[in-house]
Amino acid sequence: MERNSKELTVKGKVIDGQSPAICLPLIGTNEEELIRELKTIVAQEPDLIEWRGDFFEKLDEEAKVMDALLKIKDLAGEIPILFTIRSVTEGGEPIPLNEEAKVHLLTRLIETGKIELVDYELHNESRYIEHLREVTRSHDVKLMVSYHNFEQTPPLESLFEKGEQAEQYEADLVKFAVMPDDMKDVLVVLEATHSLDSYLRIPVVAISMGGNGSISRMFGWRFGSMITFAVGHQSSAPGQIPLEDLRTVVGIIKKSL
Numbered sequence: 001m002e003r004n005s006k007e008l009t010v011k012g013k014v015i016d017g018q019s020p021a022i023c024l025p026l027i028g029t030n031e032e033e034l035i036r037e038l039k040t041i042v043a044q045e046p047d048l049i050e051w052r053g054d055f056f057e058k059l060d061e062e063a064k065v066m067d068a069l070l071k072i073k074d075l076a077g078e079i080p081i082l083f084t085i086r087s088v089t090e091g092g093e094p095i096p097l098n099e100e101a102k103v104h105l106l107t108r109l110i111e112t113g114k115i116e117l118v119d120y121e122l123h124n125e126s127r128y129i130e131h132l133r134e135v136t137r138s139h140d141v142k143l144m145v146s147y148h149n150f151e152q153t154p155p156l157e158s159l160f161e162k163g164e165q166a167e168q169y170e171a172d173l174v175k176f177a178v179m180p181d182d183m184k185d186v187l188v189v190l191e192a193t194h195s196l197d198s199y200l201r202i203p204v205v206a207i208s209m210g211g212n213g214s215i216s217r218m219f220g221w222r223f224g225s226m227i228t229f230a231v232g233h234q235s236s237a238p239g240q241i242p243l244e245d246l247r248t249v250v251g252i253i254k255k256s257l
């Protein structure tokens, strides 16, 4: 198999692009819902679990967040946790924290040693991104710098620039998830994935959302996208497909290689 010599080791697990790492999102609004979701999710043995913190209704009560994290970690066992607070401007839920408080919470979570990856959006002020880069590095947590657009697919050059910016921040990986108008936009994402995969030193995660884009979730890894998000319990974005279906498709592709 020719592609992708990049590797990312998370909690002793190597993500190397020879198969996509499959990530299942957790979107519970409280501890009880999170635990219920987790039981379904863990049974499916994903490679990663993403806790979408923006769905958690008590995000402004640090003790409650910490408590939920301990429970999640306990149930997730060896499966690495990606922690994400998606902003409303990039398709997330409204949260009761301003950016300063959000960065403070992310810092506290990173310091617990209970999360393995953290997502932070590229549009944020550079002082925040740089701060999180420092904290993640000193706690051996991977920093994923991300960009989302639920309205459209920016041109190839713009996606390329985002990849370059993430690399300048010394992110461990760059991710973008964008909405296509048509299949040409899906091709833009696949092309950006392929080019960025060869051009950047850091790994890329690239998603074209919605029904048209869902092929990027199934085949994107062959173009260089290292992680794909699927449905374990409930979806967190349009176009995600059930983990079992994804595994079937990946298995078929691997057989033909």
Ligand SMILES: O=C1C[C@@](O)(C(=O)O)C[C@@H](O)[C@@H]1O
Residues within 6 Å of the ligand: 025, 050, 052, 084, 086, 119, 146, 148, 175, 177, 207, 209, 229, 230, 236, 237, 238, 240
């Ligand atoms: O950024 C991403 C990717 C995603 O938006 C998707 O399209 O699968 C799902 C989100 O939960 C995650 O944070």
